[in-house]
Amino acid sequence: MRGFAYHLLLALRLNFKSRQALIYGYLVPVFFLIAFGAIFRTGRPPLLHQMSQLITISILGGACFGLPTALVAERERGLWRRFKLLPGALTPLLSSTLLARALLVGSAAVLQILLAQLLYGTPLPQHPWLFAQGFAAAAFAFLGLGLVVAALADDVPAVQALGQCLFLPLILIGGVGVPLISLPAWAQRLASFFPGRYAVDALQAGYSGDGSPETFRFNLAALAGFGLAAGFVGFWRFRWDPASGPAVRGRAVLAAAVLPWLAFGTYSVAKDNWHPLPPRTSALAIANAQIDSIGYDRLPPDDGVYTPLAPADFARELKPEARLRLDAILLKLSTWPATTGPDSAQSIRAYLNVAAIADAAEDRLEGPLARSILNSLYARYRRGDLVRGLAWVALEPDEGEVQTSVAEVGVPGEIDAREIRHRSAIYAAKFLGRLRGKIAN
Numbered sequence: 001m002r003g004f005a006y007h008l009l010l011a012l013r014l015n016f017k018s019r020q021a022l023i024y025g026y027l028v029p030v031f032f033l034i035a036f037g038a039i040f041r042t043g044r045p046p047l048l049h050q051m052s053q054l055i056t057i058s059i060l061g062g063a064c065f066g067l068p069t070a071l072v073a074e075r076e077r078g079l080w081r082r083f084k085l086l087p088g089a090l091t092p093l094l095s096s097t098l099l100a101r102a103l104l105v106g107s108a109a110v111l112q113i114l115l116a117q118l119l120y121g122t123p124l125p126q127h128p129w130l131f132a133q134g135f136a137a138a139a140f141a142f143l144g145l146g147l148v149v150a151a152l153a154d155d156v157p158a159v160q161a162l163g164q165c166l167f168l169p170l171i172l173i174g175g176v177g178v179p180l181i182s183l184p185a186w187a188q189r190l191a192s193f194f195p196g197r198y199a200v201d202a203l204q205a206g207y208s209g210d211g212s213p214e215t216f217r218f219n220l221a222a223l224a225g226f227g228l229a230a231g232f233v234g235f236w237r238f239r240w241d242p243a244s245g246p247a248v249r250g251r252a253v254l255a256a257a258v259l260p261w262l263a264f265g266t267y268s269v270a271k272d273n274w275h276p277l278p279p280r281t282s283a284l285a286i287a288n289a290q291i292d293s294i295g296y297d298r299l300p301p302d303d304g305v306y307t308p309l310a311p312a313d314f315a316r317e318l319k320p321e322a323r324l325r326l327d328a329i330l331l332k333l334s335t336w337p338a339t340t341g342p343d344s345a346q347s348i349r350a351y352l353n354v355a356a357i358a359d360a361a362e363d364r365l366e367g368p369l370a371r372s373i374l375n376s377l378y379a380r381y382r383r384g385d386l387v388r389g390l391a392w393v394a395l396e397p398d399e400g401e402v403q404t405s406v407a408e409v410g411v412p413g414e415i416d417a418r419e420i421r422h423r424s425a426i427y428a429a430k431f432l433g434r435l436r437g438k439i440a441n
Contacts, residue, residue, distance in 0.1 A: 003093070004092040008096040028061060029111065030111070036053070037116070045120075045123055046122055048123065049204065049210070050179070051112070051113065051122060052200045055109045056196060056199045058105055059142050059199070060167060062146075063101070063142035063145055063146040065160070067097070067149075068146050068149040069159050072153050072158075075242050078242070081240050084241075090238065094238065102139045102143060109135065113125070125207045126207065126208055127205070130205050131207060133202070134203040137220045138203060140223065141226040142199070144227040144228070144234060144257070145230045147230065147231060148230050151233075151237040171196075173187045174194035175194070176196035192264070192268035192274040193265030194261065194265075202219040202223060209344070210342065211277045211342055222264045229258075286391050286395060291432075294395065296439055299429055299433070300426065307356075307370070307423055308367040310368045314367070322368070325410065329354075329411060330372055333376065338403065339351055345385075345389040345400070349389070349393050349400045349401070351377060353406065354369070354411055357403075357413050357415050358411050360423060361415060363412075377390075387432065390435065391428075394425050394428040404417050
């Protein structure tokens with residue numbers, strides 16, 4: 001452990017004393033951030049759906065170039081041949097080298113996140129724990145590949161050549177540099193065979209919540225599989241001496257590091273999981289000042305004919321047959337795909353969509369249904385998510401998706417989409433006013 005700790009600190013000190021390491025480790029990630037900002041700054045909020053790509057590029061650069069370059073350069077100077085004389089040197093010294101590189105790419109990612117917020121107003125990761133898991137899995141996978149590159153390369157120029165063979169395909173068609181949704185269908189399928197797309201999707205789940213929990217777990221499993229295979233092969237075929245090149249048989253063994261690429265890619269294509277994740281709404285872009293600007297004094301009355309809302313104790317006056325129908329609607333709403341998707345803001349809009357259709361169709365349960373939907377939203381969502389989702393519907397009525405008919409949940413009627421959006425916005429303001437204590441409940 002003393003040797004591990006000493007070598008770790010030494011690796012970090014040497015990195016910060018190297019001008020080239022600082023340029024590639026920090027200036028290049030900042031360059032990519034500014035380049036992406038120039039292209040995607042019009043997003044709402046800017047770079048929200050590109051930060052996972054930027055951070056993956058930083059990890060990939062450290063794995064394909066930084067780690068193997070340092071290992072091969074030290075091997076060429078005979079350092080690792082001398083390390084071999086130490087008892088049990090391989091595991092602690094290689095582990096400290098990997099940890100040092102993980103810390104370096106982690107600090108570069110933190111720098112990118114803070115600069116993105118400062119320069120472009122990009123939010124911080126909305127789910128820090130998921131983001132940390134995604135980052136750890138991506139770093140584990142790519143640093144394992146770095147070990148393989150170090151084992152294959154005979155010298156530092158060879159590291160650059162081999163690193164480019166990994167870096168460029170992942171950047172161009174692997175869903176890292178070019179957004180997956182911008183690629184043709186054949187390239188999206190092909191990207192399923194590269195670890196970059198799984199890293200981007202895992203990081204994006206932590207940043208904005210894109211994707212489902214099942215997709216996130218699959219991405220972590222894929223990255224773990226990539227890292228285990230590459231790390232095992234890289235440790236096994238590690239070269240202590242610059243004079244000992246890998247034999248032909250050894251190179252064939254190194255090819256086993258990419259077998260998980262074929263396995264997970266084939267599975268994704270077979271299960272039709274190769275499609276890009278649908279981006280979440282821009283509800284995260286709603287600022288607190290915008291939420292505070294919403295007025296509640298001109299809303300239609302709750303007991304009127306337009307966007308009615310039953311009182312909190314409406315159940316006492318509800319007839320049994322009406323209660324049965326209302327319970328059936330709420331049960332279907334709880335499992336309706338439109339209200340159970342990964343995007344909480346869009347799911348909230350879907351709930352309000354149903355209340356708006358019942359109102360426009362003059363359904364007999366329009367008031368009680370609206371009150372029941374309000375109660376369901378209170379019970380289902382955290383306060384912060386609900387406030388931001390309702391504010392998004394109220395402030396941006398033309399964004400998101402609406403259904404003009406929701407007969408599948410038990411509310412008949414075919415209503416014009418523009419009318420649904422208008423009434424949904426009013427219901428959103430009514431619900432938000434009660435949630436924030438601006439309207440008596």
